[in-house]
Amino acid sequence: MVGIVGYGAYIPRYRIKVDQIAGVWGADVQSYRKGLLVEEKSVPAPDQDTITMAVEASKRAIKRAGIDPREIGAVYVGSESHPYAVKPSGTVLAEAIGACPEVHTADLEFACKAGTEGMYLAMSLVKAGEIKYGLAVGADTSQGAPGDPLEYTTAAGAAAFIFGHDKILAEVVETYSYTTDTPDFWRREYQYYPRHGGRFTGDPAYFKHIIGAGRGIMAKAAIKPEDIKYVIFHQPNGKFPLRVGELLGFKKEQIEPGLLVTYLGNTYSGSSPLGLTATFDIAKPGDLILIVSFGSGAGSDAFLFRMTERIEEVKDLAPKTRETLEGPKVYVDYGTYAKFRKKIRKANE
Amino acid sequence: MPTPARYWREIPQRYRLEAGRCRRCGFIAFPPRLICPGCRSREFEIIKLAEEGRVISYTIIRVPPHQFVDQAPYAVGIVELDDGVKLMGQIVDCPFEELRTGLRVRIEFRKIMEEGEAGIIYYGYKFVPA
Ligand SMILES: [Zn+2]
Numbered sequence: 344m345v346g347i348v349g350y351g352a353y354i355p356r357y358r359i360k361v362d363q364i365a366g367v368w369g370a371d372v373q374s375y376r377k378g379l380l381v382e383e384k385s386v387p388a389p390d391q392d393t394i395t396m397a398v399e400a401s402k403r404a405i406k407r408a409g410i411d412p413r414e415i416g417a418v419y420v421g422s423e424s425h426p427y428a429v430k431p432s433g434t435v436l437a438e439a440i441g442a443c444p445e446v447h448t449a450d451l452e453f454a455c456k457a458g459t460e461g462m463y464l465a466m467s468l469v470k471a472g473e474i475k476y477g478l479a480v481g482a483d484t485s486q487g488a489p490g491d492p493l494e495y496t497t498a499a500g501a502a503a504f505i506f507g508h509d510k511i512l513a514e515v516v517e518t519y520s521y522t523t524d525t526p527d528f529w530r531r532e533y534q535y536y537p538r539h540g541g542r543f544t545g546d547p548a549y550f551k552h553i554i555g556a557g558r559g560i561m562a563k564a565a566i567k568p569e570d571i572k573y574v575i576f577h578q579p580n581g582k583f584p585l586r587v588g589e590l591l592g593f594k595k596e597q598i599e600p601g602l603l604v605t606y607l608g609n610t611y612s613g614s615s616p617l618g619l620t621a622t623f624d625i626a627k628p629g630d631l632i633l634i635v636s637f638g639s640g641a642g643s644d645a646f647l648f649r650m651t652e653r654i655e656e657v658k659d660l661a662p663k664t665r666e667t668l669e670g671p672k673v674y675v676d677y678g679t680y681a682k683f684r685k686k687i688r689k690a691n692e
Numbered sequence: 693m694p695t696p697a698r699y700w701r702e703i704p705q706r707y708r709l710e711a712g713r714c715r716r717c718g719f720i721a722f723p724p725r726l727i728c729p730g731c732r733s734r735e736f737e738i739i740k741l742a743e744e745g746r747v748i749s750y751t752i753i754r755v756p757p758h759q760f761v762d763q764a765p766y767a768v769g770i771v772e773l774d775d776g777v778k779l780m781g782q783i784v785d786c787p788f789e790e791l792r793t794g795l796r797v798r799i800e801f802r803k804i805m806e807e808g809e810a811g812i813i814y815y816g817y818k819f820v821p822a
Pocket of ligand 1: 714715716717718719728729730731732733
Protein backbone atom coordinates (compact mmCIF):
# COMPACT_ATOMS: atom_id res chain seq x y z
CA MET A 344 0.00 0.00 0.00
CA VAL A 345 1.25 3.49 -0.84
CA GLY A 346 -0.22 6.78 0.22
CA ILE A 347 0.24 10.21 1.72
CA VAL A 348 1.77 10.24 5.21
CA GLY A 349 1.98 14.00 5.70
CA TYR A 350 0.74 17.17 4.02
CA GLY A 351 1.22 20.88 4.53
CA ALA A 352 0.09 24.18 3.05
CA TYR A 353 1.60 27.65 2.99
CA ILE A 354 -0.07 30.89 1.89
CA PRO A 355 1.62 34.31 2.18
CA ARG A 356 0.01 36.88 4.44
CA TYR A 357 -0.34 39.69 1.87
CA ARG A 358 -3.48 40.09 -0.27
CA ILE A 359 -4.72 42.42 -3.00
CA LYS A 360 -8.39 42.87 -3.89
CA VAL A 361 -9.42 42.69 -7.54
CA ASP A 362 -10.98 46.19 -7.21
CA GLN A 363 -7.45 47.56 -6.76
CA ILE A 364 -6.26 45.99 -10.00
CA ALA A 365 -9.39 46.85 -11.99
CA GLY A 366 -9.21 50.45 -10.72
CA VAL A 367 -5.71 50.93 -12.09
CA TRP A 368 -6.50 49.52 -15.53
CA GLY A 369 -10.00 50.99 -15.90
CA ALA A 370 -11.47 47.50 -16.17
CA ASP A 371 -14.96 46.41 -15.15
CA VAL A 372 -14.45 44.85 -11.72
CA GLN A 373 -17.79 43.02 -11.84
CA SER A 374 -16.66 40.94 -14.79
CA TYR A 375 -13.93 39.54 -12.53
CA ARG A 376 -15.93 39.32 -9.30
CA LYS A 377 -19.10 37.87 -10.83
CA GLY A 378 -17.69 36.50 -14.08
CA LEU A 379 -14.63 34.70 -12.69
CA LEU A 380 -15.66 34.50 -9.02
CA VAL A 381 -12.47 36.07 -7.70
CA GLU A 382 -12.46 38.65 -4.90
CA GLU A 383 -8.82 38.83 -3.89
CA LYS A 384 -5.55 36.98 -4.30
CA SER A 385 -2.46 36.24 -2.25
CA VAL A 386 0.71 38.25 -2.87
CA PRO A 387 4.16 37.01 -1.89
CA ALA A 388 6.23 39.32 0.33
CA PRO A 389 9.37 40.66 -1.38
CA ASP A 390 11.44 38.12 0.56
CA GLN A 391 9.33 35.14 -0.48
CA ASP A 392 9.63 32.95 -3.53
CA THR A 393 8.83 29.40 -4.62
CA ILE A 394 11.68 28.03 -2.51
CA THR A 395 10.76 29.78 0.75
CA MET A 396 7.10 28.78 0.47
CA ALA A 397 8.05 25.20 -0.46
CA VAL A 398 10.20 25.01 2.68
CA GLU A 399 7.37 26.21 4.95
CA ALA A 400 4.78 23.88 3.40
CA SER A 401 7.22 20.96 3.63
CA LYS A 402 8.00 21.63 7.31
CA ARG A 403 4.28 21.40 8.00
CA ALA A 404 4.04 18.15 6.04
CA ILE A 405 6.94 16.71 8.06
CA LYS A 406 5.20 17.73 11.31
CA ARG A 407 2.08 15.82 10.29
CA ALA A 408 4.10 12.85 9.02
CA GLY A 409 6.14 12.69 12.20
CA ILE A 410 9.13 11.26 10.36
CA ASP A 411 12.88 11.89 10.42
CA PRO A 412 13.60 14.07 7.34
CA ARG A 413 16.73 11.99 6.68
CA GLU A 414 14.40 9.16 5.66
CA ILE A 415 13.08 11.22 2.73
CA GLY A 416 14.70 9.72 -0.35
CA ALA A 417 13.33 12.06 -3.01
CA VAL A 418 12.42 15.77 -3.12
CA TYR A 419 10.54 17.19 -6.10
CA VAL A 420 9.49 20.79 -6.56
CA GLY A 421 6.97 21.56 -9.28
CA SER A 422 6.74 25.23 -10.25
CA GLU A 423 6.76 27.63 -13.18
CA SER A 424 8.53 30.21 -11.02
CA HIS A 425 11.71 28.49 -9.85
CA PRO A 426 13.96 31.33 -8.58
CA TYR A 427 16.98 30.08 -10.51
CA ALA A 428 17.02 29.23 -14.22
CA VAL A 429 19.85 26.82 -13.44
CA LYS A 430 20.13 25.48 -9.86
CA PRO A 431 17.28 23.33 -8.63
CA SER A 432 14.88 24.67 -6.02
CA GLY A 433 14.93 21.16 -4.59
CA THR A 434 18.55 21.53 -3.48
CA VAL A 435 17.68 24.40 -1.14
CA LEU A 436 14.49 22.69 0.02
CA ALA A 437 16.21 19.38 0.76
CA GLU A 438 18.95 21.18 2.69
CA ALA A 439 16.49 23.35 4.64
CA ILE A 440 14.43 20.39 5.84
CA GLY A 441 17.51 18.30 6.64
CA ALA A 442 17.11 15.62 3.97
CA CYS A 443 20.61 16.01 2.47
CA PRO A 444 22.74 14.37 1.22
CA GLU A 445 21.15 10.95 0.59
CA VAL A 446 18.27 12.24 -1.50
CA HIS A 447 17.25 12.41 -5.15
CA THR A 448 16.11 15.85 -6.27
CA ALA A 449 14.63 17.35 -9.42
CA ASP A 450 12.66 20.44 -10.35
CA LEU A 451 9.61 19.99 -12.52
CA GLU A 452 7.74 22.32 -14.83
CA PHE A 453 4.38 21.86 -16.46
CA ALA A 454 2.49 25.15 -16.11
CA CYS A 455 -0.11 24.63 -13.36
CA LYS A 456 0.27 20.86 -12.98
CA ALA A 457 3.93 20.65 -11.99
CA GLY A 458 2.87 19.93 -8.40
CA THR A 459 0.91 16.78 -9.23
CA GLU A 460 3.76 15.65 -11.50
CA GLY A 461 6.03 15.61 -8.48
CA MET A 462 3.37 13.72 -6.54
CA TYR A 463 3.20 11.10 -9.25
CA LEU A 464 6.99 10.62 -9.24
CA ALA A 465 7.33 10.50 -5.46
CA MET A 466 4.44 8.05 -5.20
CA SER A 467 5.87 5.82 -7.93
CA LEU A 468 9.33 5.64 -6.34
CA VAL A 469 7.79 4.67 -3.01
CA LYS A 470 5.63 2.07 -4.74
CA ALA A 471 8.66 0.65 -6.54
CA GLY A 472 10.43 0.28 -3.21
CA GLU A 473 13.28 2.61 -4.22
CA ILE A 474 12.74 5.05 -1.34
CA LYS A 475 11.08 5.00 2.06
CA TYR A 476 9.50 8.46 1.83
CA GLY A 477 9.17 10.90 -1.06
CA LEU A 478 8.34 14.62 -0.81
CA ALA A 479 6.53 16.48 -3.59
CA VAL A 480 5.76 20.20 -3.55
CA GLY A 481 3.67 22.36 -5.86
CA ALA A 482 4.60 26.02 -5.36
CA ASP A 483 4.42 29.20 -7.40
CA THR A 484 4.71 32.96 -7.26
CA SER A 485 3.00 33.32 -10.60
CA GLN A 486 2.99 36.59 -12.54
CA GLY A 487 0.57 38.04 -15.07
CA ALA A 488 1.53 40.94 -17.33
CA PRO A 489 0.22 44.30 -16.01
CA GLY A 490 -3.34 44.83 -17.25
CA ASP A 491 -3.65 41.29 -18.62
CA PRO A 492 -6.68 39.30 -17.38
CA LEU A 493 -4.19 36.92 -15.75
CA GLU A 494 -3.08 39.67 -13.40
CA TYR A 495 -6.38 39.39 -11.49
CA THR A 496 -5.73 35.81 -10.46
CA THR A 497 -1.99 35.01 -10.47
CA ALA A 498 -1.21 34.29 -6.84
CA ALA A 499 1.30 32.62 -4.53
CA GLY A 500 1.18 29.53 -2.35
CA ALA A 501 2.60 26.06 -1.80
CA ALA A 502 1.37 22.60 -0.90
CA ALA A 503 3.58 19.68 0.13
CA PHE A 504 2.88 15.95 0.32
CA ILE A 505 5.00 13.12 1.69
CA PHE A 506 4.37 9.68 0.27
CA GLY A 507 5.25 6.44 2.03
CA HIS A 508 4.28 2.86 2.84
CA ASP A 509 3.53 3.22 6.53
CA LYS A 510 1.73 5.89 8.61
CA ILE A 511 -0.63 6.49 5.66
CA LEU A 512 -3.40 9.06 6.11
CA ALA A 513 -4.66 8.91 2.51
CA GLU A 514 -4.17 5.73 0.51
CA VAL A 515 -3.63 6.07 -3.26
CA VAL A 516 -6.44 4.01 -4.81
CA GLU A 517 -5.87 4.93 -8.46
CA THR A 518 -3.99 7.34 -10.72
CA TYR A 519 -4.50 8.49 -14.30
CA SER A 520 -2.75 10.98 -16.59
CA TYR A 521 -4.03 12.61 -19.78
CA THR A 522 -1.68 14.63 -21.99
CA THR A 523 -1.77 16.18 -25.49
CA ASP A 524 0.10 18.91 -27.40
CA THR A 525 -2.21 21.90 -26.96
CA PRO A 526 -0.66 25.41 -27.17
CA ASP A 527 -3.09 27.24 -24.87
CA PHE A 528 -0.51 29.01 -22.67
CA TRP A 529 3.27 29.28 -22.83
CA ARG A 530 6.32 31.29 -21.95
CA ARG A 531 9.48 31.29 -24.06
CA GLU A 532 12.98 31.46 -22.58
CA TYR A 533 13.97 34.97 -21.35
CA GLN A 534 10.37 36.21 -21.50
CA TYR A 535 9.20 37.64 -18.19
CA TYR A 536 5.46 37.13 -18.63
CA PRO A 537 3.60 34.19 -20.17
CA ARG A 538 1.34 34.38 -23.25
CA HIS A 539 -1.97 32.65 -23.61
CA GLY A 540 -4.51 31.79 -26.28
CA GLY A 541 -7.38 33.78 -24.74
CA ARG A 542 -10.60 31.82 -25.08
CA PHE A 543 -8.64 28.91 -26.51
CA THR A 544 -7.62 28.15 -22.90
CA GLY A 545 -11.16 26.88 -22.17
CA ASP A 546 -12.74 24.06 -24.18
CA PRO A 547 -9.79 22.40 -26.00
CA ALA A 548 -7.48 22.86 -23.03
CA TYR A 549 -8.88 23.00 -19.47
CA PHE A 550 -12.19 21.24 -20.08
CA LYS A 551 -10.98 18.57 -22.49
CA HIS A 552 -8.08 17.44 -20.31
CA ILE A 553 -9.84 17.52 -16.95
CA ILE A 554 -12.85 15.69 -18.35
CA GLY A 555 -10.54 13.18 -20.04
CA ALA A 556 -8.60 12.48 -16.85
CA GLY A 557 -11.71 12.60 -14.64
CA ARG A 558 -13.63 10.09 -16.74
CA GLY A 559 -10.50 7.99 -17.21
CA ILE A 560 -9.75 7.56 -13.52
CA MET A 561 -13.38 6.84 -12.60
CA ALA A 562 -13.58 4.17 -15.31
CA LYS A 563 -10.26 2.67 -14.20
CA ALA A 564 -11.39 2.55 -10.56
CA ALA A 565 -14.94 1.50 -11.55
CA ILE A 566 -16.61 4.24 -9.49
CA LYS A 567 -19.17 6.96 -10.12
CA PRO A 568 -19.18 10.63 -9.02
CA GLU A 569 -21.62 9.84 -6.21
CA ASP A 570 -19.11 7.39 -4.66
CA ILE A 571 -16.68 10.27 -4.17
CA LYS A 572 -16.94 12.50 -1.11
CA TYR A 573 -14.91 15.49 -2.33
CA VAL A 574 -13.38 16.46 -5.65
CA ILE A 575 -10.72 19.07 -6.41
CA PHE A 576 -10.05 20.49 -9.85
CA HIS A 577 -7.43 22.96 -10.98
CA GLN A 578 -8.80 26.41 -10.16
CA PRO A 579 -7.64 29.21 -12.51
CA ASN A 580 -10.85 31.04 -11.51
CA GLY A 581 -14.03 30.15 -9.62
CA LYS A 582 -16.12 29.43 -12.69
CA PHE A 583 -14.11 26.70 -14.44
CA PRO A 584 -13.95 24.14 -11.62
CA LEU A 585 -17.69 24.44 -10.89
CA ARG A 586 -18.50 24.05 -14.59
CA VAL A 587 -16.16 21.11 -15.21
CA GLY A 588 -17.49 19.43 -12.06
CA GLU A 589 -21.02 19.78 -13.35
CA LEU A 590 -20.01 18.30 -16.71
CA LEU A 591 -18.46 15.32 -14.93
CA GLY A 592 -21.55 14.79 -12.78
CA PHE A 593 -20.42 16.27 -9.45
CA LYS A 594 -22.47 18.44 -7.11
CA LYS A 595 -21.40 21.79 -5.72
CA GLU A 596 -21.12 20.33 -2.20
CA GLN A 597 -18.44 17.92 -3.41
CA ILE A 598 -16.40 20.72 -5.01
CA GLU A 599 -16.72 23.65 -2.61
CA PRO A 600 -14.58 22.43 0.33
CA GLY A 601 -11.51 22.38 -1.90
CA LEU A 602 -12.37 25.51 -3.86
CA LEU A 603 -10.03 28.23 -2.58
CA VAL A 604 -9.57 30.43 -5.65
CA THR A 605 -12.14 33.12 -4.77
CA TYR A 606 -9.98 34.43 -1.90
CA LEU A 607 -6.65 32.92 -2.87
CA GLY A 608 -6.31 33.37 -6.63
CA ASN A 609 -4.63 30.87 -8.91
CA THR A 610 -1.48 29.57 -7.26
CA TYR A 611 -0.57 27.62 -10.42
CA SER A 612 1.40 24.53 -9.36
CA GLY A 613 -0.04 25.01 -5.87
CA SER A 614 -3.64 25.39 -7.04
CA SER A 615 -5.32 21.98 -6.95
CA PRO A 616 -2.75 20.64 -4.42
CA LEU A 617 -3.74 23.41 -1.96
CA GLY A 618 -7.37 22.51 -2.57
CA LEU A 619 -6.45 18.93 -1.67
CA THR A 620 -4.88 20.04 1.64
CA ALA A 621 -8.03 22.01 2.52
CA THR A 622 -10.10 18.90 1.79
CA PHE A 623 -7.85 16.62 3.88
CA ASP A 624 -8.37 19.09 6.75
CA ILE A 625 -12.08 18.21 6.88
CA ALA A 626 -12.07 14.63 5.54
CA LYS A 627 -13.14 11.59 7.58
CA PRO A 628 -11.75 8.05 7.52
CA GLY A 629 -13.14 6.10 4.57
CA ASP A 630 -13.85 9.18 2.41
CA LEU A 631 -12.88 8.89 -1.25
CA ILE A 632 -11.24 12.06 -2.57
CA LEU A 633 -10.47 12.83 -6.20
CA ILE A 634 -8.04 15.48 -7.43
CA VAL A 635 -7.62 16.39 -11.10
CA SER A 636 -4.95 18.94 -11.92
CA PHE A 637 -4.51 20.80 -15.18
CA GLY A 638 -1.38 22.22 -16.73
CA SER A 639 -1.38 24.19 -19.95
CA GLY A 640 0.49 22.72 -22.84
CA ALA A 641 -1.48 20.54 -21.88
CA GLY A 642 -2.24 17.73 -19.44
CA SER A 643 -4.09 16.54 -16.36
CA ASP A 644 -3.07 14.19 -13.54
CA ALA A 645 -5.76 12.50 -11.48
CA PHE A 646 -5.37 10.80 -8.08
CA LEU A 647 -8.04 8.96 -6.16
CA PHE A 648 -7.40 8.75 -2.40
CA ARG A 649 -9.12 6.88 0.40
CA MET A 650 -8.73 8.48 3.83
CA THR A 651 -7.55 6.30 6.71
CA GLU A 652 -8.09 6.58 10.49
CA ARG A 653 -4.78 8.38 10.78
CA ILE A 654 -6.16 11.59 9.25
CA GLU A 655 -7.89 12.33 12.57
CA GLU A 656 -4.59 12.10 14.47
CA VAL A 657 -2.59 14.43 12.23
CA LYS A 658 -5.04 17.13 11.07
CA ASP A 659 -4.31 19.42 14.00
CA LEU A 660 -0.54 19.00 14.04
CA ALA A 661 -0.02 21.90 11.61
CA PRO A 662 -2.02 24.98 10.52
CA LYS A 663 -5.11 24.13 8.48
CA THR A 664 -5.36 25.55 4.98
CA ARG A 665 -8.60 27.51 5.35
CA GLU A 666 -7.42 28.98 8.64
CA THR A 667 -4.23 30.10 6.92
CA LEU A 668 -6.27 31.61 4.10
CA GLU A 669 -8.63 33.43 6.45
CA GLY A 670 -5.96 34.10 9.08
CA PRO A 671 -4.20 37.40 9.64
CA LYS A 672 -3.97 39.15 6.28
CA VAL A 673 -2.31 42.39 5.24
CA TYR A 674 -3.99 44.12 2.28
CA VAL A 675 -1.79 46.04 -0.13
CA ASP A 676 -2.66 48.64 -2.76
CA TYR A 677 -1.61 48.32 -6.38
CA GLY A 678 1.49 50.48 -5.92
CA THR A 679 2.82 48.29 -3.11
CA TYR A 680 1.89 45.19 -5.08
CA ALA A 681 3.75 46.48 -8.14
CA LYS A 682 6.81 47.18 -5.98
CA PHE A 683 6.66 43.77 -4.27
CA ARG A 684 6.33 41.98 -7.61
CA LYS A 685 9.13 44.06 -9.21
CA LYS A 686 6.76 45.46 -11.82
CA ILE A 687 8.36 48.89 -11.40
CA ARG A 688 11.54 49.51 -13.31
CA LYS A 689 14.16 51.28 -11.19
CA ALA A 690 17.24 53.15 -12.39
CA ASN A 691 20.39 51.06 -12.45
CA GLU A 692 22.30 51.50 -9.22
CA MET B 693 28.44 41.07 1.54
CA PRO B 694 29.34 37.47 2.33
CA THR B 695 30.97 35.35 -0.34
CA PRO B 696 29.17 32.25 -1.70
CA ALA B 697 31.70 30.13 0.19
CA ARG B 698 30.93 31.78 3.52
CA TYR B 699 27.19 31.57 2.87
CA TRP B 700 27.59 27.90 2.07
CA ARG B 701 29.52 27.21 5.28
CA GLU B 702 26.75 28.80 7.32
CA ILE B 703 23.90 26.83 5.72
CA PRO B 704 23.29 24.52 8.74
CA GLN B 705 22.73 27.60 10.90
CA ARG B 706 20.93 29.79 8.34
CA TYR B 707 18.57 27.07 7.11
CA ARG B 708 18.15 24.68 10.02
CA LEU B 709 19.21 26.65 13.12
CA GLU B 710 21.73 24.02 14.10
CA ALA B 711 23.51 24.84 17.34
CA GLY B 712 26.03 23.04 19.51
CA ARG B 713 25.08 22.05 23.06
CA CYS B 714 27.86 21.34 25.55
CA ARG B 715 27.54 17.77 26.75
CA ARG B 716 29.05 18.67 30.12
CA CYS B 717 27.35 21.94 31.17
CA GLY B 718 24.50 22.35 28.66
CA PHE B 719 25.72 25.67 27.22
CA ILE B 720 24.19 26.27 23.76
CA ALA B 721 26.51 27.82 21.19
CA PHE B 722 24.98 29.37 18.08
CA PRO B 723 26.83 29.17 15.77
CA PRO B 724 28.55 26.06 17.18
CA ARG B 725 31.98 26.44 18.79
CA LEU B 726 34.91 24.16 19.36
CA ILE B 727 35.42 24.93 23.04
CA CYS B 728 32.70 25.67 25.60
CA PRO B 729 33.19 29.16 27.09
CA GLY B 730 31.58 27.93 30.32
CA CYS B 731 33.49 24.76 31.15
CA ARG B 732 36.17 24.48 28.42
CA SER B 733 34.75 21.15 27.28
CA ARG B 734 35.19 20.21 23.63
CA GLU B 735 32.25 17.82 23.53
CA PHE B 736 29.20 19.23 21.81
CA GLU B 737 26.09 17.66 20.36
CA ILE B 738 24.18 19.21 17.44
CA ILE B 739 20.70 20.41 18.36
CA LYS B 740 18.07 22.51 16.58
CA LEU B 741 17.02 25.76 18.19
CA ALA B 742 13.38 26.35 19.13
CA GLU B 743 11.31 27.81 16.29
CA GLU B 744 9.26 30.17 18.46
CA GLY B 745 10.03 32.86 20.97
CA ARG B 746 9.32 36.44 21.98
CA VAL B 747 10.74 39.79 20.99
CA ILE B 748 12.89 41.30 23.74
CA SER B 749 14.12 44.31 21.76
CA TYR B 750 13.74 45.75 18.28
CA THR B 751 14.52 48.73 16.09
CA ILE B 752 13.46 50.03 12.68
CA ILE B 753 16.24 50.32 10.11
CA ARG B 754 15.67 53.27 7.79
CA VAL B 755 19.20 53.75 6.45
CA PRO B 756 20.39 50.24 5.69
CA PRO B 757 23.55 48.80 4.14
CA HIS B 758 23.34 49.09 0.35
CA GLN B 759 22.27 45.48 -0.32
CA PHE B 760 19.19 45.99 1.87
CA VAL B 761 18.13 49.38 0.42
CA ASP B 762 15.08 47.96 -1.38
CA GLN B 763 13.79 46.49 1.87
CA ALA B 764 13.97 49.68 3.99
CA PRO B 765 12.36 50.54 6.28
CA TYR B 766 12.45 47.17 8.02
CA ALA B 767 12.46 45.85 11.57
CA VAL B 768 15.33 44.02 13.24
CA GLY B 769 14.90 42.46 16.62
CA ILE B 770 16.44 40.31 19.30
CA VAL B 771 14.24 37.34 20.06
CA GLU B 772 14.49 35.06 23.06
CA LEU B 773 13.63 31.62 21.73
CA ASP B 774 11.68 29.18 23.87
CA ASP B 775 14.92 27.31 24.64
CA GLY B 776 16.42 30.50 26.09
CA VAL B 777 18.76 31.27 23.18
CA LYS B 778 18.74 34.90 22.03
CA LEU B 779 18.85 35.43 18.31
CA MET B 780 18.93 38.56 16.15
CA GLY B 781 17.04 38.77 12.87
CA GLN B 782 14.58 40.68 10.74
CA ILE B 783 10.95 40.77 11.87
CA VAL B 784 8.70 40.69 8.78
CA ASP B 785 5.00 40.47 7.87
CA CYS B 786 4.36 42.73 10.86
CA PRO B 787 3.11 46.32 10.55
CA PHE B 788 5.42 48.54 12.64
CA GLU B 789 2.55 49.71 14.85
CA GLU B 790 2.03 46.11 15.96
CA LEU B 791 5.67 45.62 16.95
CA ARG B 792 6.30 45.49 20.68
CA THR B 793 8.53 43.74 23.18
CA GLY B 794 6.96 40.50 24.32
CA LEU B 795 5.42 39.87 20.87
CA ARG B 796 5.25 36.13 20.14
CA VAL B 797 7.07 35.29 16.93
CA ARG B 798 8.07 32.20 15.03
CA ILE B 799 10.80 31.51 12.54
CA GLU B 800 10.14 31.40 8.80
CA PHE B 801 12.43 30.62 5.90
CA ARG B 802 12.91 33.73 3.75
CA LYS B 803 15.18 35.35 1.21
CA ILE B 804 17.75 37.43 3.09
CA MET B 805 19.22 39.16 0.04
CA GLU B 806 20.17 38.72 -3.56
CA GLU B 807 23.54 39.39 -5.15
CA GLY B 808 22.00 41.62 -7.80
CA GLU B 809 20.09 40.19 -10.75
CA ALA B 810 22.67 37.57 -11.67
CA GLY B 811 24.24 36.52 -8.36
CA ILE B 812 23.21 33.93 -5.84
CA ILE B 813 20.19 34.24 -3.59
CA TYR B 814 20.86 34.08 0.15
CA TYR B 815 18.20 32.32 2.18
CA GLY B 816 17.81 32.09 5.93
CA TYR B 817 15.61 32.66 8.95
CA LYS B 818 13.46 35.66 9.81
CA PHE B 819 10.80 36.21 12.44
CA VAL B 820 7.08 36.60 11.75
CA PRO B 821 4.23 37.14 14.24
CA ALA B 822 3.26 33.73 15.67
ZN1 LIG C 1 30.24 23.47 28.82
